[in-house]
Structures are given as C-alpha cells and as structure tokens.
Amino acid sequence: MSADKSSIVVLISGAGSNLQALIEACNAGRIAGKIAAVISNNAQAYGLVRAKEARIPTHIITHTAYSNRLTFDQALIQQIDCYTPTLVVLAGFLRVLTPEFIHHYQGRLLNIHPSLLPKFPGLDTHQRALDAGENVHGATVHFVTPELDSGPRVVQAQLDIIPGETARSLAQRVLALEHSIYPLAIQWVLEGRLKMGHNGPEFDGKPLTTPIVFNT
Numbered sequence: 001m002s003a004d005k006s007s008i009v010v011l012i013s014g015a016g017s018n019l020q021a022l023i024e025a026c027n028a029g030r031i032a033g034k035i036a037a038v039i040s041n042n043a044q045a046y047g048l049v050r051a052k053e054a055r056i057p058t059h060i061i062t063h064t065a066y067s068n069r070l071t072f073d074q075a076l077i078q079q080i081d082c083y084t085p086t087l088v089v090l091a092g093f094l095r096v097l098t099p100e101f102i103h104h105y106q107g108r109l110l111n112i113h114p115s116l117l118p119k120f121p122g123l124d125t126h127q128r129a130l131d132a133g134e135n136v137h138g139a140t141v142h143f144v145t146p147e148l149d150s151g152p153r154v155v156q157a158q159l160d161i162i163p164g165e166t167a168r169s170l171a172q173r174v175l176a177l178e179h180s181i182y183p184l185a186i187q188w189v190l191e192g193r194l195k196m197g198h199n200g201p202e203f204d205g206k207p208l209t210t211p212i213v214f215n216t
C-alpha cells in the first residue's frame, strides 16, 4: 500500500454493491484513499469476489465461531487494526456491533442505511416506507454510535416514490443513490471536510445540524 493514501477497511456481509462503488471511486480518484482490506462475517458474501477481483486483501471472520458478540468484535478489531485504517466503513454489514467496538472507532466509523433516517431504522425499510404511504424515500450515511441506525446523520439522498412502485424496484433505485452518496461522504471525511467534532458532526468547520440532502 502506498504510504500517501488514507487506508479504509470495509466490512460486508452480502452482495457488496456499495463496496463495488467504493472500489470504482478509489480507482477513479473520487476517493483519495485506498481500500486496504475487506472483511466479511459471511464466507459466501459475493462482495468477497468483488474484492478479490480488485486485488484487495480479504478476511472472513465468522460470527458463529465466537461465543458472544464481544469476542467476535474483539477478533474484528484485531484484524482491522492490522491495517491502521483512517476510516472503517460498514457496507451492508449485517451484525449489531458492541459499544466496545463502536467506541474503539469513534468518529471514524461510517454506515449507510436504506432509508431517510430517523425514519425506518432496522430491516425491510422499503416495504415499510410503502406501507406507511411515504411519498419520498432514500438513503442515509451516518456516523455510527451504539444505538442502532441512530448515529449523527451526515448525507442523505432522496427520491420520489412512484405510484404503484414495489419494494423491489424501490430497493434498486435507493441502492443506486447509495452508490453515489457513500463515496462522496467518505471522500469528505478523508479530506477533513466532514468530521465528528466534540459536539457532533461538522462540515467545513461548522456544525452540521441537519444532514446534507441530495434530491433526485
């Protein structure tokens, strides 16, 4: 790894389309950093194939091999810290992390969630948005805190829900938004434009009281 580039470790569990977007953004220079490693808790995750094709080191740390969340998270920390990352990026990582893990990476741990948080934390966000009769929906990048999907929101992208739309079509459209805002948010963090200050997130040195929203 070249010493001049910030190092990013990406945690995945599944398809890895966000990981692919980050790989492409790094290759295109839209992220001035390097993905040093990809770690999955699921040996079958297709994201591992994407990482290997991009010649990124991969590690599988299977959560079922650990007796509790803390020992699993400690194994994750040990592996992640081998790469001294500037940023740890959750990209479809389907495990709830312990407060110990989250504190260890405080201010340098980002997640992307497929809803306009604080609406619809947790799973099945697209169907829940449809069931709730929402007109708009989208995705949120946030710093991670111990409360699930509740950390400070920094970037959102939103779209209008089309009448008659299904959860499947909505998921595809939201995923496309994720692929554009996640690289951007990560680049802003690496540049120092976006950061966690003592009193919350800051953008260009000013408090970021509401997320930066892109309308599509």
Ligand code: GRF
Pocket: 014, 015, 016, 017, 018, 019, 047, 091, 092, 093, 112, 113, 114, 175, 178
């Ligand atoms: C994305 O919708 C992301 O927001 C959520 O999990 C999904 C991961 O998709 N956290 P992929 O594995 O990046 O394709």
